[in-house]
Amino acid sequence: MLPKEQNVITTHHALLIGAGFTPKERREEWPALKGCVQDVRAIKEQLTKSVPGVSIRMLTASLTEPDASSPVEDEGDLSSHSNVMSSLEMITLQAAPSTFVYIHFTGHGTAIAPTSKFSSNSTGELALVLIAGGDATKIQYLRGSELAFWLKKMVDKGLKVTLVLDCCASGSVVRDEKDPSVRYLPYDSTVDAAYPPTPGQSLSLEDEATLPPFRGASMRSNWLVSPDGYTVLTACGPAEVARELQVGQQWYGVLSYFLARAFINCGRVGGRQQHIYAHLCARFREKGVRQTPMLYGNKRLCFFEDANREDDAIPISIMKNMDQNLQLGAGQAQGVCQGDKFALCSINPRKRDSEQNSVLFEVIRSGALMSDLNILGMAVVQSGMTATACTRLSLRRFPILLDLQLPCRDIWERARQERPSLDVQYSDNAEPGVSFSFHVTISARDSYEIQDELKQRIPDLPASQYDLQENAGYVLDIVEHLAKFKLVENLANGLLANPAHPFRKSFSVHLVNAAKKIFYPGCSKLGPFHPTCAHAECLVEVEDGDELTLVVQNKEEKGGRDIYFYFYNMGSCWEIENLLHGNHYVIPPRSSNKDDKDFENGTSGEWKQSIQNIVPREIKDKGKQNCDDIFKIFLTVQPTSFTLLELPEIGELTKRHGSSEGRGSSPAFDSEDWAALSFRVRTYVK
Template sequence: MIHRGQKPHHWALLIGINFYVEEVPLKGPVNDVELMQEYFRRDKRKVDIQVLKASSTAVDQPHPPENPAQWPTVSNIESSIERIKDNAQEGDFVYIHFSGHGTRTLLTNPKIKHGHKDTGDATLIVLGDDGRREEDLNGRFLAIRLKWLVDKGLKVTLVLDCCYSGHVYRHSKVPGAIIRTSGRAQPTSSSSYPTSDLSRAPYMRNAEVSPEDWLLKPAGYTILTACGPHEVAREVDVAGQTHGALTWFLHESLMRLQHAGGIVSQQSLHNHLVARMHSVWPSQTPMCYGRTDFCFFSDLQVKANHKFVLVEENRQKLVLQAGRAHGIYEGDEYALYPFDASENSTNLPPGKSFRARVSSVDAITSDLDVLEPRDTAMSNESGWKAKALTSISPHKIKAGLLDSIGNPSQWEAAARGSHFLEFHAEESQGRSCQFYLESPQNETYRILDSSGDAILGFPFHPAEDSGVSDEVLRALEHMATFKFIEGLDNRNPNPQFEAMFRYTLLDQLNSPYDFTGTLDVDDATIVTLEFENLSQGTPLYMTVLDMNPSWGISCLTRNDGAAGYYTVLPRCSLKPEAPKPRIRWKMYVPEHLRKQGYCEDIVKIIVTNKPTSFSPFLLSKITEASHRGAAHGLSKLLARLNPAQRSNTGEGDDPEFSMVNIIIRTHFRAP
């Protein structure tokens, strides 16, 4: 029955295929959808569930035993999505889960401008209408149907427990595991599916990766996949039943939250899925794409109140999934919480954590030593979430207190718990400060840059009791965090790793920019970053951050604000004529800086040979009325921050990273 109430309704379409004629039959997909079906049946929100499945049969059976109306065919899947579109109301939530084989479909129609022309479109392998053969459900075809839902104002979550990289790993052999990817030669498509109603995303500050894969570049919805684009998805045996690894760990995590009553962020759920997967198969990493501002599951919250870093246990050693590239130092301390510790309040629950200290730092990971006994109930935890307690970085951002600040000792004490900020009274000699704080005639607080120019466009009013202003302290902590991240780099890079890739900035005519130091462009200019993986078989992971003039940090390699990396496969694994991956964005001068005539952004390009998240680097804009002033002091900051701590040399499997900052000065020319 269709629900028509005031509260948003929840819809679930579950698709599982064991029965394959040409492909290797699977054991887990039908179990997957039945597992999720049972979970949703117990949901207090009364989810409207539709199941399409094809169970395995005896060898002599030509088609699945289910009623043909339940078969996971292209037409049944399309009609199921149409049913949701026709009956759902704006604001409703939609969950679509696919378990089965996946592959890629190469494009042969030169008129089609969308899709990955080098690796093909992500494709789900479903049944033909007669149930006796397979049929490809092309990613663009599915993306268009999902766009139907998004255009109606529905909030869509898509879970893919399958491979979509068969062209790379179709000959892989994994003992004791079934791989959910096609073993056949890579199919081709003339792209007969319609694409006219699938419009391109606008060129704003979000990047547009080209060539595009519409299914894995969601516009308005969220995708959770079992693995990265160069990995394989596996099945697991649990108590005699086979399941897709992603589905099993997702269900396990949701049930755990339900029993514990914990409410966590989507980022924490994804981190936990990664930890659980890596505890079994380190080479399979679940990926999350698209929007993060809504959530289908009731035990998850949209906005994170805390920033956590994933901790995995490897050979009885706790490993923080952050290292020198993230600004971690030996001696930093963290509080470690179990996955189900609730995050829906400012203060985390007491008694559910223990402290650990960083004992050694690698490129993108760090080892932790436990400082206090763990509760017995937490000893079997496979993945932790860590919240920073103290940082002993010798390169904190210094803020000077001018003599108009009458209570410098209170300000210095207030900043002792800060990770990135420290205060120094004016009489301190030999101090070179990035910021200065003053309060002329005790009327207002002003923040100055190192040249003495005001860098915030509005005054702060001092507290009546002459104490420390929380508003000013928060602003300075935010700015110090920004400058600390800006200054991170690898001061002693590995030349062998640096030779594995090449990137170029292109203008609007796709010609390389010729610049030294700062790139000057006009307002509304589209800048393109072209990246090439020159290695002989190593996937590389590229994160591009935009550090904007309003003290905000956003991620250009992932849509809708969430930090993510773009996986770049080696050129040797692609067709010779395959285009190089590109990211495009538009530069513009914010309204409040147009009188100044220009602004400066810093584009930070991070390349690693292991997947790693830089989500803690993201910052909201401090204010639409703020600006940095003319002097950045970038070269001085880079000279002071993050000295050489290199411990890795040579090529191979050692984690490596490269960081570079590109300053882009955008000019506004009044008409």
């Protein structure tokens, strides 16, 4: 018989904050938001249904009368600065390591003067607009540095944190129209002066400096906390506005509404962050909402739960255009080509296994950033679906010559047929005149060798843990990984080879070393958009531990186009890592908010961050004194995703063998312009 009282350990904490309140004296110009309370109620309903024992603290600010001076909630239930701060402290103190924490803010955002070295000097630092502690008729700002202080404490304690911000993510947009659905409240210096930050409860420079160790090229020095320990999902980028959406008689924040609907479709509050994010991107675009959600941090984490199985499939958004035709959110810039096949992928993992490979799509036209799809069958596709790649025919640009010296041709032939993305030819009947990118030799049951196009041995590949006379898949997975790496290395927009192409004038990109020497991308002889170069003078050399500064400039003036920026490191262990730890960064045009009294100089149109370069310990342990990386940069004028290009270190195939990709009314953007730029970087030990 169980005792009447037991100590129950809480494994899930949720803090839900609905704060759309506007002081009465400013309400005529900036009305209070209508959907914030409904947002958190909808999220609370899903949490209560699907997460047993979850501890939920809900703080709101409701106005039942339009002329009311203060919200109707009791002081303890108000979305006030003091209540939010005390809730963050309580969760941090009470939660044990590995506990899940979900913080959902829906309301007004604003921009304050920068308080951190990581803040933008031209667009300011994000602040959340809350009720003032002790005076429910006033507002008070929760600064980004205050929020980061508690976020860092949670991550350092080992808590698994998901933060959702359904508000305008910065003040970089001029809001000429007074649209009541926009979740932005202009900065008021008197509010800032009246409520200074609490001493000891905002991130200090010392806190910013205490970051975990890293390997290879890293931008960790630009992060407030380790991006591996949390995810942040925001309603829009820094050059966009977050809006409210009317559904029937109710108003909701766009992000909160579609997130709650995703939980309903998923059957619970949970799922992999990158699957949920791809689903949200598709819903936003189909709805015609001119805002793009952003995902920061570790996208491989799960939303408010642990992963119950290995799931490395990379989801790509599928959406319907104005003609109700299906389109894939990837194109030539991501290496997608006509004839590629994709399988439907649900955000509900319980459905994913049954749907995988049961609903197939084929690319019938590959555009620059979007591709037209044809359904292979009679299936009906719902809104917000995603797909994973079954074939990548662009990999066939890199033919493979296989010298099989073991008596097991039938096993290797079966494995070859299972990989239609690869052009594998046997050495005894290869097509004449083919220039092979990889030469694979299988001379023994326990060893293999792979050479490049110059027949130079590719070093540091993982040893086989399988009998190659019985398991051909392992080596073919290795060479497929190398082909994917080579595909990304060679990605380039050939149209930009024309010096007169107008997109070339829209941006500039360069690296600066500690001695202030400037390096430009590409090749000094063949041009900045040439993807590969072997000239010694084009190599960027940096000493182990030193920093390089990457500078990306949007050269368009106010009224021009935003530049969407994506940054990857192609490392010495054949990994392709997203150094932004977010889907993209938006760089607005120069002077785009010059009319804003709080930012008189306007935006600079410049993105600048430092990159620390380290020779990895495993490289040094092999007696090597340097390593080579490629910085791959993509620029577009509309949001897209390059997640399809990411790769783990090649050694991880040993752990993941067999779990790779499967086998077998939209807003109108003006342009699909895109650019790919490359820097070859060598880090050396002096």
